[in-house]
Amino acid sequence: MAGDGGLTPAGHQFGCVRSGNGSLMSAHGKTGPGQRVVIAGGGFAGFHAARTLGRLAKGRLDVVLVNPTDYFLYLPLLPEVAAGILDPRSVAAPLATCRGVRHVLGAVTDIDTGGKHLAVRDPDGNRRMVGYDQLVIALGSVNKLLPIPGVADHAHGFRSLAEALYLRDHLLRQIEIADLAEDRAERDARCTFVVVGAGYTGTEVAASGQLLTRIAARRRAGLAGQKLRWMLIDIAPRVMPELDPRLSAIASQVLSARGLEIRTGTSVEHASADGVKLSDGEFVPTSSLIWCVGVRPDPMVARLGLPMQKGRLTVDEYLTVPGHPELHACGDAAAVPDLTRPGSVTAMTAQHAQRQGRLVANNIAASYGLGSGGTRRRPYRHQDLGFVVDLGGLKAAADPLGIRLSGLPAKAVTRGYHLLAMPVNRTRIATGWALDAVFSRQLVQLGLVRSGAVPLTAGTPEHPGPPTTGAPPTPDSTG
Numbered sequence: 128m129a130g131d132g133g134l135t136p137a138g139h140q141f142g143c144v145r146s147g148n149g150s151l152m153s154a155h156g157k158t159g160p161g162q163r164v165v166i167a168g169g170g171f172a173g174f175h176a177a178r179t180l181g182r183l184a185k186g187r188l189d190v191v192l193v194n195p196t197d198y199f200l201y202l203p204l205l206p207e208v209a210a211g212i213l214d215p216r217s218v219a220a221p222l223a224t225c226r227g228v229r230h231v232l233g234a235v236t237d238i239d240t241g242g243k244h245l246a247v248r249d250p251d252g253n254r255r256m257v258g259y260d261q262l263v264i265a266l267g268s269v270n271k272l273l274p275i276p277g278v279a280d281h282a283h284g285f286r287s288l289a290e291a292l293y294l295r296d297h298l299l300r301q302i303e304i305a306d307l308a309e310d311r312a313e314r315d316a317r318c319t320f321v322v323v324g325a326g327y328t329g330t331e332v333a334a335s336g337q338l339l340t341r342i343a344a345r346r347r348a349g350l351a352g353q354k355l356r357w358m359l360i361d362i363a364p365r366v367m368p369e370l371d372p373r374l375s376a377i378a379s380q381v382l383s384a385r386g387l388e389i390r391t392g393t394s395v396e397h398a399s400a401d402g403v404k405l406s407d408g409e410f411v412p413t414s415s416l417i418w419c420v421g422v423r424p425d426p427m428v429a430r431l432g433l434p435m436q437k438g439r440l441t442v443d444e445y446l447t448v449p450g451h452p453e454l455h456a457c458g459d460a461a462a463v464p465d466l467t468r469p470g471s472v473t474a475m476t477a478q479h480a481q482r483q484g485r486l487v488a489n490n491i492a493a494s495y496g497l498g499s500g501g502t503r504r505r506p507y508r509h510q511d512l513g514f515v516v517d518l519g520g521l522k523a524a525a526d527p528l529g530i531r532l533s534g535l536p537a538k539a540v541t542r543g544y545h546l547l548a549m550p551v552n553r554t555r556i557a558t559g560w561a562l563d564a565v566f567s568r569q570l571v572q573l574g575l576v577r578s579g580a581v582p583l584t585a586g587t588p589e590h591p592g593p594p595t596t597g598a599p600p601t602p603d604s605t606g
């Protein structure tokens with residue numbers, strides 16, 4: 128990349144300066160090894176694709192990973208960051224751990240499939256073009272926004288480190304201010320927390336958030352006897368509607384026993400600074416509206432003009448776009464045929480995204496005769512191994528290989544699964560859990576992320592998405 132210092136590899140020509148502040152990072156156009164493979168998005172799918180391809184290519188391919196942050200975020204542990212159990216850095220795997228891969232810091236703003244290049248904007252607003260010979264689209268998904276009055280102004284989302292840190296501070300702040308409030312109504316409102324969206328994300332956020340506020344309130348003499356009201360709202364008929372009903376039942380039982388109010392078949396009609404009006408007619412005074420209504424695929428893939436299914440890019444079982452052997456997609460952004468359930472596509476889960484990322488890398492390596500499998504490509508086939516849901520404290524729900532677990536066994540499986548799935552930082556995470564088990568939770572606000580820094584948009588603070596209003600809801604997934 129011209130003028131970027133150190134991004135020009137041997138065997139590639141860069142530096143074709145374009146008008147404006149951009150530069151062209153051109154791909155070679157040769158056949159065989161030495162070509163450039165660009166991976167757009169460094170989440171579950173993109174990170175594992177880059178890591179695998181970098182290892183298989185051993186320097187014989189130019190592997191480039193474009194991502195707006197310099198880390199891969201292990202999203203399933205984000206609720207534990209918000210709960211103050213884990214250090215935020217421990218759930219962020221540096222992209223630098225992908226050997227043989229060059230990271231381009233920035234967001235893809237446009238993909239020209241005819242000209243085989245992407246436009247990338249870095250955090251300082253500089254625009255660059257990056258050419259490719261093969262492209263993996265792994266842009267993931269964005270917050271699902273519903274056009275409900277007041278939500279954009281008064282709710283906060285939950286899919287980035289900044290949002291997790293904001294939520295942690297916000298919850299502690301409500302408790303600390305409630306302690307001082309002389310007005311009973313204000314104290315009650317500050318001690319009321321509403322999570323909208325009872326997918327696995329909303330359920331975990333509510334479970335861990337409730338325990339955090341309980342610990343914080345116990346340390347405040349002024350809140351002795353004060354009720355902490357947590358509500359989990361969803362239009363669906365049960366919590367975690369995307370998972371096995373037996374897991375839902377365990378979660379409902381655990382949360383209800385803790386006094387958390389579960390309102391299924393209910394939605395939000397409007398939100399204001401004073402609270403939320405629910406579709407059942409109740410107005411709930413609160414300063415805490417946490418938006419976990421789910422995700423929809425990144426809208427950028429819709430702009431490609433290629434066949435889509437429910438907002439996801441259509442690919443074949445080899446994760447390649449039909450008619451475009453140089454274009455691949457995986458993870459939440461791709462509609463991957465589920466060969467174990469003919470006629471359906473794979474769910475938007477980390478489990479699929481991670482495996483699809485590895486497979487796409489193997490197939491691309493095979494197209495260059497790299498790797499141990501020769502030039503044979505493999506189709507994607509994966510039977511769900513089950514799901515794990517952390518319910519805070521010693522509780523969890525899990526169904527590894529179809530075996531339903533609750534309580535401590537489920538908790539052990541849940542934590543073991545996350546440790547195995549986390550590519551780095553395992554010792555840091557295990558140490559965080561051990562410290563939390565032995566010492567009392569450290570409750571201090573850091574004050575680093577203020578409300579305005581984490582607006583509820585389709586994107587994340589690191590990569591803001593389109594504006595809030597008007598985004599059509601899609602039925603893809605919750606959680």
Ligand SMILES: Cc1cc2nc3c(=O)[nH]c(=O)nc-3n(C[C@H](O)[C@H](O)[C@H](O)COP(=O)(O)OP(=O)(O)OC[C@H]3O[C@@H](n4cnc5c(N)ncnc54)[C@H](O)[C@@H]3O)c2cc1C
Binds near residue numbers: 193234457458
């Ligand atoms: C809070 C939370 C908890 C979850 N918990 C679980 C769980 O317990 N189990 C489970 O199976 N699933 C869970 N999921 C869902 C799971 O994380 C997703 O299915 C998975 O992340 C999909 O992987 P992906 O690579 O497609 O997308 P992502 O992991 O979201 O990665 C997309 C990447 O693309 C980057 N990106 C976005 N736009 C651009 C752009 N324009 N240019 C460049 N890069 C871009 C993003 O920064 C990100 O790094 C959870 C999701 C959330 C939000």
